[in-house]
Amino acid sequence: MTAGANGTEASHAAAAADADAEREHVEQLARAHAALAAAQDRSYWLDRWGIDLNELMRKPAGARVRVAMRVARRGKRAAIEVKRHLAREAREAQEEIAGAADLPADDPLERTVRPAAPATAPVTDALFDRLGDDGAAAIDAALSDAERTALLDAPEPQRRRLLLGYGVERRVAAVLDRTGLSALEPPPDGPAEPPDAPAVAASASRADLVADALEGSGGEIAAGMRGLDIGCGTGEVLRLLAAAHAETAWQGCDPNAEAVEWAAASLPGIDFAVSGLRPPLPYADETLDFAYALSLWTHCAAAAAVDWLADVRRAVRPGGRLVLAAHGYQTIAHDHAHGVRTAEQLGEIRDALYASGHWFKGEFGRQGDDGIDEASWGTAFLAPEWLLSHAPGWRVDRFWPGRAEGGRDVYVLERR
Structure with missing residues (x-):
């Protein structure tokens, strides 16, 4: 040769x-x-x-x-x-x-109940539909071959959420112009996270959770309504909801003044306010059509949890709704499966829920939690029957065990 x-x-x-x-x-x-x-x-x-x-x-x-x-x-x-x-x-x-x-069936902390995902993705669908074929093509053009290939295997609606996230992260003009989202660039030492694709997708997932819960319980997000995000932080979820429903009057409150200040300066069209560590909320009686709180009852001691239920009822009009997330039995199974807490502590939490319906521990120490240094603020778990017996003036309209991330339960309460 x-x-x-x-x-x-x-x-x-x-x-x-x-x-x-x-x-x-x-x-x-x-x-x-x-x-x-x-x-x-x-x-x-x-x-x-x-x-x-x-x-x-x-x-x-x-x-x-x-x-x-x-x-x-x-x-x-x-x-x-x-x-x-x-x-x-x-x-x-x-x-x-x-x-x-796939833990053994006889594991005392395992459950056979499997959480059901939200039936719809209203926020993701509303924003993605605005892009049109040319907008979707513009996102695709901004992807690498590896990202494009990986997205082929992503399940819906996560694929659309990630595409929106890439559009924001890469500053694709069609995405920013047509959805109302913005590629916010927080300072390195600021309270907000950079707008990368996974972060935007996670916020869209939570926004879908809220919208699906409201619509799935007979409620709605409509023009002229007033909706409140309790514990809004820097507005990660709120900005997705506001982009999808621009005609709704959106409010956000949080005790972290730095986060609220950043959100107010960065997200025009949303009214932000600093709230106290304890009730009342800074809103007049019966002025809200609905509210949601994904990280409030996950952290309140029992007495504070009851006080917050009463005060949110004060601010919501009759017939209005509250969507809340809470740690419960499904969270115990989730945390056990993923090694988040020890089996000993989870057994203690399970026994407390069985005995009294509520468990609380101040786990943040002297440094507090994102600006919150309050004895009644820590980590809380509650059983459905505890909520039923401690929410006078509310009707529990829907209950989805383990539906939110981390195995948290989701409730929809209707104000009587």
Whole structure:
């Protein structure tokens, strides 16, 4: 065989090896995105004031997801050896999550009740429908080949949420102009997170949860109505709802003055206010059509929880609704499956719910929680019967166990 033929064969072999490496890279990134999506749905997106996320992410599965996120974003710049490591770690993270979900049936902290996802994604659908084919194409053009391939395997509506997130993150003009969302750039030491695709997708998921709960209970979000986000933080969820329903008068309150100040300066069209650590809310009687709180009753001592139920009732008009999330029995099973708390502590919580319906512990210490330093503020779990017996003037209209992230229960109360 001639030297030229040998060179041609070597060239073909090298090209084939490069093609195989590229295919392997795309497949690995797709698996990494799938692992990341699973972690977001099941363990990563714990509520902002709930379980210590840093502690969770120090655990093996959390560390692997963090590596997957960091490496996946580097795309083709990552070396082949790092990509192989990513694929292996992402696969092991998926196996760990799957294994945790298959605990023995006789495990005293396991439940056979399986949470049902929201039936609809009203906010995501409303915003995505505004893009049109050309807007969707503009997002697609801003994606890398690996991101585009990974999104093919993303389930709906998570795929649309991530596409919206990429559109915001990459500042795609069609997304910013047609949805009303903005690519906010908070200062490095500020209270808000950068608007990357997973963060926007997580906020859209929570906004969908609220809208689906209201509409699924016979309520609505309509023009001229006044809606309140209790514990709004920097407006992560509120800005998605306001973008989808611009004709609604949106309010947001939070005791963290720094977060409220940033939100008020960054999100025009929404009325923000600093609320107290205890009731009353800064709103007149019967002036709200609906309210929602995804991180209030997850943190209140029993007496404070009752006080907040009474004060929100004062501010909501008769027939208005309150959507709230709370830790409950399903959260115990979730935290056990994902190693968030010890079996001993979860057994203590379960026994307290069985005995009295409520469990509370001040877990934040002297440093407080995002500006909240209050004896009645910590981590709380409650049973459905506790809420039924401590919410006079409210009618429990809907109850979905474990529907919110972190296995939190979702309730819709109607004001009598």
